[in-house]
Amino acid sequence: xxxxxxxxxxxxxxxxxxxxxxxxxxxxxxxxxxxxxxxxxxxxxxxxxxxxxxxxxxxxxxxxxxxxxxxxxxxxxxxxxxxxxxxxxxxxxxxxxxxxxxxxxxxxxxxxxxxxxxxxxxxxxxxxxxxxxxxxxxxxxxxxxxxxxxxxxxxxxxxxxxxxxxxxxxxxxxxxxxxxxxxxxxxxxxxxxxxxxxxxxxxxxxxxxxxxxxxxxxxxxxxxxxxxxxxxxxxxxxxxxxxxxxxxxxxxxxxxxxxxxxxxxxxxxxxxxxxxxxxxxxxxxxxxxxxxxxxxxxxxxxxxxxxxxxxxxxxxxxxxxxxxxxxxxxxxxxxxxxxxx
Amino acid sequence: xxxxxxxxxxxxxxxxxxxxxxxxxxxxxxxxxxxxxxxxxxxxxxxxxxxxxxxxxxxxxxxxxxxxxxxxxxxxxxxxxxxxxxxxxxxxxxxxxxxxxxxxxxxxxxxxxxxxxxxxxxxxxxxxxxxxxxxxxxxxxxxxxxxxxxxxxxxxxxxxxxxxxxxxxxxxxxxxxxxxxxxxxxxxxxxxxxxxxxxxxxxxxxxxxxxxxxxxxxxxxxxxxxxxxxxxxxxxxxxxxxxxxxxxxxxxxxxxxxxxxxxxxxxxxxxxxxx
Numbered sequence: 001x002x003x004x005x006x007x008x009x010x011x012x013x014x015x016x017x018x019x020x021x022x023x024x025x026x027x028x029x030x031x032x033x034x035x036x037x038x039x040x041x042x043x044x045x046x047x048x049x050x051x052x053x054x055x056x057x058x059x060x061x062x063x064x065x066x067x068x069x070x071x072x073x074x075x076x077x078x079x080x081x082x083x084x085x086x087x088x089x090x091x092x093x094x095x096x097x098x099x100x101x102x103x104x105x106x107x108x109x110x111x112x113x114x115x116x117x118x119x120x121x122x123x124x125x126x127x128x129x130x131x132x133x134x135x136x137x138x139x140x141x142x143x144x145x146x147x148x149x150x151x152x153x154x155x156x157x158x159x160x161x162x163x164x165x166x167x168x169x170x171x172x173x174x175x176x177x178x179x180x181x182x183x184x185x186x187x188x189x190x191x192x193x194x195x196x197x198x199x200x201x202x203x204x205x206x207x208x209x210x211x212x213x214x215x216x217x218x219x220x221x222x223x224x225x226x227x228x229x230x231x232x233x234x235x236x237x238x239x240x241x242x243x244x245x246x247x248x249x250x251x252x253x254x255x256x257x258x259x260x261x262x263x264x265x266x267x268x269x270x271x272x273x274x275x276x277x278x279x280x281x282x283x284x285x286x287x288x289x290x291x292x293x294x295x296x297x298x299x300x301x302x303x304x305x306x307x308x309x310x311x312x313x314x315x316x317x318x319x320x321x322x323x324x325x326x327x328x329x330x331x332x333x334x335x336x337x338x339x340x341x
Numbered sequence: 342x343x344x345x346x347x348x349x350x351x352x353x354x355x356x357x358x359x360x361x362x363x364x365x366x367x368x369x370x371x372x373x374x375x376x377x378x379x380x381x382x383x384x385x386x387x388x389x390x391x392x393x394x395x396x397x398x399x400x401x402x403x404x405x406x407x408x409x410x411x412x413x414x415x416x417x418x419x420x421x422x423x424x425x426x427x428x429x430x431x432x433x434x435x436x437x438x439x440x441x442x443x444x445x446x447x448x449x450x451x452x453x454x455x456x457x458x459x460x461x462x463x464x465x466x467x468x469x470x471x472x473x474x475x476x477x478x479x480x481x482x483x484x485x486x487x488x489x490x491x492x493x494x495x496x497x498x499x500x501x502x503x504x505x506x507x508x509x510x511x512x513x514x515x516x517x518x519x520x521x522x523x524x525x526x527x528x529x530x531x532x533x534x535x536x537x538x539x540x541x542x543x544x545x546x547x548x549x550x551x552x553x554x555x556x557x558x559x560x561x562x563x564x565x566x567x568x569x570x571x572x573x574x575x576x577x578x579x580x581x582x583x584x585x586x587x588x589x590x591x592x593x594x595x596x597x598x599x600x601x602x603x604x605x606x607x608x609x610x611x612x613x614x615x616x
Contacts, residue, residue, distance in 0.1 A: 305412045340509075
């Protein structure tokens with residue numbers, strides 16, 4: 001069963017095209033080889049890990065619209081006590097199939113989400129969609145390997161995740177500890193979205209829209225056509241300070257563009273389960289513009305990156321949680337980007 | 342000659358650092374041993390290095406926000422600057438500890454001298470700046486920097502942009518500060534778009550490590566006079582970025598020529614009005 005699991009198996013969807021075959025092949029092959037090597041005791045443990053998933057206590061989920069459920073992660077850094085459950089995840093139930101959107105930051109977090117789905121429906125999970133490559137959104141993927149699900153993401157996501165996978169796993173293992181990290185591994189997507197595509201869940205379909213570089217270089221927005229709910233991934237942070245791992249200019253442009261025809265209701269990557277577009281986008285744009293404007297002014301007068309890190313957008317500190325953990329790094333990244341303007 | 346020396350020094354330092362790298366437990370005396378071996382390789386055996394004697398100042402963050410771009414600034418006071426031949430930046434625990442060596446020329450000027458750049462820090466490490474004066478004496482400042490993973494961090498956040506812009510340069514003279522209107526030096530910044538592959542980053546498609554490829558030499562001139570020559574290694578951040586001072590009053594433009602390990606040469610120049 002291990003060499004025929006979903007990570008190596010065939011695509012279930014005809015609507016999604018498998019792009020970049022050359023890029024996808026080696027990584028998929030690596031995943032398969034990895035599984036084959038696991039054929040001994042580790043594979044056995046993984047099999048039981050899969051069985052235990054059904055007995056894992058279900059994550060809380062709330063129905064924010066008809067058939068659209070959100071599990072709200074904690075606003076925190078990954079730690080043993082939250083087993084990496086630090087980002088929002090969700091699932092959408094159709095008459096034929098269920099799509100899961102993001103999987104949390106560990107196998108355990110993914111398994112709890114999978115149990116939450118089982119509480120709500122008997123329909124099979126056929127799609128696991130990752131909104132981008134960050135560990136708190138993808139490290140739960142392995143919990144869904146027992147489902148015959150397709151793993152779906154932006155076409156640049158496998159490249160970004162592969163480049164960082166070793167570090168993500170090492171850091172997660174250190175910060176979560178052995179117990180909370182157990183079973184966690186990288187599962188790369190096997191269906192890639194070039195610009196846009198849709199998947200049919202029966203009675204409703206999800207529109208997948210690949211974005212230009214913004215929060216990361218592989219942000220994907222998932223919109224349910226039946227209710228108009230859009231899962232924004234980390235294009236929207238609420239409460240939790242944004243973290244920049246793509247392009248500050250691109251992020252501002254992307255949010256402004258989305259603002260021309262926003263969704264009815266959106267699900268942020270971090271923060272409340274659901275928000276209106278104005279309440280989601282206004283603080284984001286205020287923060288990103290404050291950083292960009294202050295950094296540009298410092299660059300213009302020949303200031304240094306250290307000076308920018310200490311002063312730029314300092315007024316935002318009281319507006320966000322985890323500000324100290326991410327803000328200075330955001331400023332560093334913004335500086336390195338904007339000095340090339 | 343100088344180039345060859347520094348290439349050898351980089352290779353030697355890399356070799357000795359890797360040797361110590363294998364040691365599973367980092368102990369204080371092993372750290373001392375590591376520094377001892379690096380200083381012998383880079384400066385020669387039995388050279389005295391005076392530490393903290395006020396001949397230079399080193400600014401580096403205690404806790405770096407991004408290990409792949411840790412800002413470092415060295416300032417040498419006016420009275421000392423005229424005697425400085427060379428500045429060497431070292432990140433002690435990096436796989437290639439020598440970040441860069443700057444050899445100063447006539448156009449470096451006599452006023453306060455400043456070099457700011459960005460470095461990769463692979464694990465918690467001492468960062469050291471060592472200057473050599475024209476009497477052969479060595480002087481050092483050390484800062485401990487908490488940062489990790491800088492050498493293996495993937496190149497640029499937007500990977501396509503990283504590849505599309507190799508070789509693009511920017512040279513920017515800064516307007517002299519009001520209080521420094523009569524200062525004998527002015528400040529400028531040179532930037533080169535280059536991934537400065539460390540050899541420790543993985544190719545996302547093949548899963549293989551990308552061979553090291555970096556800006557190994559840079560020469561900055563004012564007119565026909567040298568401001569500095571820099572020999573760099575993989576511990577210099579991607580998109581090498583150097584903010585520096587130069588002497589005012591020398592005819593001609595500021596010009597920069599940079600060369601990477603593939604032998605590609607990148608050049609740019611800028612007219613500097615009023616200096």
